[in-house]
Amino acid sequence: MVRFGTASAVPGEMDTGRLEVGETRDGSSVGLPVAVVNGAAGGKTLYIQAASDGDELNGVGVVQRVLPRLDPSEIAGTILVCGIVNYHAFQVAEHRNPIDDTKMNRAYPGDDTGTSSERIAAATFDAAISADYVVDLHQGSTSRMIEECRVRCGTRHRLHSECLELAKVFGCGHILDQKGPDGQLARAAPDEGVPTIDPELGGCVGWDEDSIRKGVDGVFNVLTYYDFLDGHYSPTPQTRASGFEQYGAPSGGLVDFQADLGERVSRGEPLFEITDVFGQEKATITADSSGIFWRSRRLPQVATGEYVCSVGTDIDTY
Structure with missing residues (x-):
């Protein structure tokens, strides 16, 4: 039993x-x-x-x-x-x-x-x-x-x-x-x-x-x-990441992602842009490291410092 x-x-x-x-x-x-x-x-x-x-x-x-x-x-x-x-x-x-x-x-x-x-x-x-x-x-x-x-x-x-x-x-x-x-x-x-x-x-x-x-x-x-x-x-075989980098918003506004979930990104490649409500660009954020676009917020609006997305880094195959 x-x-x-x-x-x-x-x-x-x-x-x-x-x-x-x-x-x-x-x-x-x-x-x-x-x-x-x-x-x-x-x-x-x-x-x-x-x-x-x-x-x-x-x-x-x-x-x-x-x-x-x-x-x-x-x-x-x-x-x-x-x-x-x-x-x-x-x-x-x-x-x-x-x-x-x-x-x-x-x-x-x-x-x-x-x-x-x-x-x-x-x-x-x-x-x-x-x-x-x-x-x-x-x-x-x-x-x-x-x-x-x-x-x-x-x-x-x-x-x-x-x-x-x-x-x-x-x-x-x-x-x-x-x-x-x-x-x-x-x-x-x-x-x-x-x-x-x-x-x-x-x-x-x-x-x-x-x-x-x-x-x-x-x-x-x-x-x-x-x-x-x-x-x-x-x-x-699985794709393994041993690092995880998170990105926040440097300013408030609306997020426009430049990468899709699961997509490989290179260091310096744009991850997202922030515009105001009139579509004027306020900031473009690029990847600090190469990796995989792992996670992102669902809602487009962000305040300064708010979480936006994550990139899995140090990628290999296991």
């Missing part, structure tokens, strides 16, 4: 339930939606979670499409899933947990006696470190971004090669191989010996079917490669 919250399943069964992580302001229980898929044959454990940032919904779309396709009788090992991590933010379609104004993916490994976000992080972290592999589904918030997998443990970490392999297997096409901020699950779980990746499935408002489809394919790539499912999968 495998249990995750109130979900429990014997070999060859699947069950869904709730993982209690506290109470709302009216005293009712907060339970995260969880699932256990207990394969008929023994094997390893994969933990998948989505929506640790409440407005990043593509991962929820992946979970919604993957679970109905899983037949426990055909699986070796166990799959644990938390479909929505940031319960409070998801309810109001916001990025941060509004109860404590915290970005959930900065709260790991959490604290089971701490703030709302720390308690949720602690409960889901327990599930993550019980697994052999972790896939933490994200997206580039509501901005525009390519599909990519992030390896966040740092190149000197003892599990770096295992995390990088997992990212290559997932197969988004691009990998950002750069140590992440403290509190990210993809940084904290490797410290406990569990290879973890942070797939960033594009960026949109609501969800995007193309990005979700890539996420579904990525999950099944992992299930096949690591022998949860029968079959053969050979990872394809």
Whole structure:
């Protein structure tokens, strides 16, 4: 019998339930939606979670499409899933947990006696470190971004090669191989010996079917490669960036991008222009380094110093 919250399943069964992580302001229980898929044959454990940032919904779309396709009788090992991590933010379609104004993916490994976000992080972290592999589904918030997998443990970490392999297997096409901020699950779980990746499935408002489809394919790539499912999968080469340069607006106005997402840019090449509302040019920003146009804001209007776009740098093929 495998249990995750109130979900429990014997070999060859699947069950869904709730993982209690506290109470709302009216005293009712907060339970995260969880699932256990207990394969008929023994094997390893994969933990998948989505929506640790409440407005990043593509991962929820992946979970919604993957679970109905899983037949426990055909699986070796166990799959644990938390479909929505940031319960409070998801309810109001916001990025941060509004109860404590915290970005959930900065709260790991959490604290089971701490703030709302720390308690949720602690409960889901327990599930993550019980697994052999972790896939933490994200997206580039509501901005525009390519599909990519992030390896966040740092190149000197003892599990770096295992995390990088997992990212290559997932197969988004691009990998950002750069140590992440403290509190990210993809940084904290490797410290406990569990290879973890942070797939960033594009960026949109609501969800995007193309990005979700890539996420579904990525999950099944992992299930096949690591022998949860029968079959053969050979990872394809991925474009890897180990640097990430962000660009802000030197003045206020309207942004006109000169590069498209996923496009190669050269040092000194224009990335965007800023004009006033009458179309008069105010500034042209060029790339400091060669790389790939990785991410950009969605809305055209910017204030001085506001984020505009990012370029992945130090590019190679892995």
